[in-house]
Amino acid sequence: MWLFTKFGFFSVVSKDDDDQLTVRSRTKGDLDRLRNHYLPSLSPSRAHEGTDYPWRATTSPTALGEAMRDIAQDIDYANFKDEIAFSLGKDRAKRYGKIWSALYDMPDDLNELHPEGFEGLPWQQSAVTGKAMAYGGVVIDPNGYLLMREVKNHFDGYVWTFAKGRQDKGESPRQTALREVREEMGIDATILSAIPGEFAGGTTITRFFLMLTDRGAPDLTFGNRETERLIWATPEEAKRLIAQSTNSKGRQRDLAILQTALALLPAEPPLKRAMAHRTDWQSKFMPAARLMVPLETRYSLQEMATIIRGFVPTAIEEKWFIFYEDGVLHCHRSWTGICIFRVHFKPCDSGWQAWQVQINRHPGQYTATDEREDLALLDSIIEHLLIHGS
Template sequence: MSLSIAKAGAYGGVLLTHTGQILLREPSNHFDGYVWTFAKGKAELGDSPEQTALREVREETGYEGEVIDVLPGVFKGGTSTNAYFVMRHIGSQGPLDWETWSTRWVSFEEAQRLIEQTTNSIGRMRDLAVLVAAKVWFDANRREVLPNTDTCKPATKNDWNSQEMPARYSTLALEFTLNTEDAIAIRLGFIPSKMEEKWFAYFADNTLYQHRSWTGYCIDQIHFVTYAGGLRATHAEVNRDPEQYESTDDAEDLRRIEMMVRGLAELNQMPPQPSSVPSAIQLASQPNYLGKPEVVHQLLAGWFEVVLKCIVKEATPADRHELMISLVRIMTEDNTGYVRMPGWHTADQLGKSLVKCLGLDEDYCAGESLAMIVSEGLAAVDLAVRKLSETMFLQVIDEATWQQRHTELLSYVVSVFLGTESVLFPGKILQQMAEPHGKATSKSFDELLAELNGIGKRLPAFKFVDIAVQAGTVLTFKLNAAVQCVVAQGNKVEFQGQVVSLSRAAVLALQQAGRKVKAARGPDFWLYMGISLTDYRTMMQEES
């Protein structure tokens, strides 16, 4: 296989298995501060990048590798730039050379924990970036890692990182049957190959186990007995842990289970379809693909930069607003010069991730478009960047510590937009990442922040109750006083017969005024007592 890879100072291989395991090596004596890392090295005279990577993998891990693809991106280390091939191993492990103490096959989550033990900060950040890129590649190309030569091989529990049924579940009685052909078909189970396919299923001991593919949560355990040459469903355990599965409607779950079982049987009897892997690889190879960490990093680094420039008055609010509109369009629209990830760049996926990880108001964002949620998310990041920067201005932390925390904050936001924050920053939210974690001055952090009241920073999510504006109050549109809306209950407004959010009403009004927008900050465009709600809220806070 001959693949084109970016020019770099060293080349290596990232070895993966179809069950989600990734190979790490432990350098001898933890050379240069590396505790766990990936195999790589510089090319010898006459060697191609691929030959270099295969040799380094064989020498440093003991495995013969087979190149599958190029891992997108060039990763900067302490002494050189690095590029990697995605590989699978062939055969059993051979001897390690003197440069490696040991190797370990681990999950992506465990890999992140091990890599973080590296004390070389530049190398650690590079390897974490490689890990993120590998996880994104793996999610899109799982079947390509170790494809089954037998297309009828049944799925097994070991084909996926699946979890056990939690302690909280309901047992529901079932009464439907499958004929011989359907019974054979469901025994094959299902292994998802792309992000839109949200379920993993396998059959064992006359039980069909159904798991959500993204989380591995077990949702159903469906029990069968043999019946007239086929199977008869008798009962099912259904997940009732509210953190894993929201439904509590037994009747709806009974309908869903039978529909999914019959759908699985039908799917597994369809003629084989062409593999989706080539198209996935083609998609990911495009230069501005939003599944590539380096692409998303570049976009969001620009956002961080304009926020910092606004703080020191080197950029204007108009510059910031223009960039926000551009980023929102890139994340939510086609034909922008960037390629979005199918199934991810939606309000249901990326939108929910932004609400959860960036601390957005869930009620305020409910039912809103992805464009609106992305704009809210960028505004929340703006606040976090300002909060962290202010700690340096007030000497809560020194410049070196600020630079490290700033880099970590950017990496976190990038991982949220990629959907990989659970791997790299498990359990973290934006507010935690913006904390200084530095050595305190003689004043407490809260006391120092109190001195910053005069510094402009983004306010929390807008609520009418906070400024004592009651339901029934009439607001006028900034661009046309003849256009009005009326404050309604639940932090909503009534606009032209619809009850919508303030931001949605602003978008509709702007579109009717001929503006081609899909997102807008509602409080900026609606006036109360002759001034914008944003300015009115600021005025009230200054007076309090």
């Protein structure tokens, strides 16, 4: 790790199997300032001439983490380059400026997964009718309970329903659905999967996403000009709540949405094994050193429901943490959080198809090199841990 601060520049690495971190610097003064003001437990500086970093010292990861917290709390400047000129001098500011210039037009060359538009969605890009398009979310907690919203003043005959609304200019379907959930329920949810089908209302055709949020995330007293309050409900309770709507067409539509959304779950809520969420366990990003392999494996809707659930380990012997987000299955080693596989799915005629997998090839994270063995391992994980897991 390179660390640029207003008092010095450092390179932090782990040497061999040492449990200490080595903090390296081009000047002794930088290490002295780090030790004197933020990291008193830093070892004495030692010279290491003839290398890229002539000075170095050691510290524990915990101590460095605490020091970095204090360094962050001391950020009191609006422009880093200007602050370097005042704190370390104009010569150092010029050196840092060259680094800034070299990185100025850096492309986004290692994209994280941010699906947009209609990528991996089971709908046509444009509606086949003259009605306007709307998008929304059916929000569940990890055990499959449904978050319902009571409509303010029971507008248009709706009593309890889901969050939904029309697109703003330039929005993708996902952006619209997430925004409507945020505006009408007060939460930021995570998309699990698109819900197949289109649901006609009086003036719109609505498409929905199945979304996940933590049980404690919503404020059930949340209210605004569109929402009176929220409630968690079992499927049967949700049916009774929807049945209170006097808008007959809207009532039938919401019941159909509920039924279709529940078909994406592996079992009737409450789920015996909870849906996995990214924040349930440690996870590291997929490195650029990766292998991309095309796939043609197909899964039924019921099999896909068990895949979407993911897997959270409960014992040290369980080696995997797996979660699903918007068309991608993320498979991490539970002990280290290292991402080994990322599997991409898309809808197909018979259900869903795994069409591509990214396999970690960072030699410091994953030592396997045989593509066939990797694919066999992935198949075993999906088949035995997810589809046929308890």
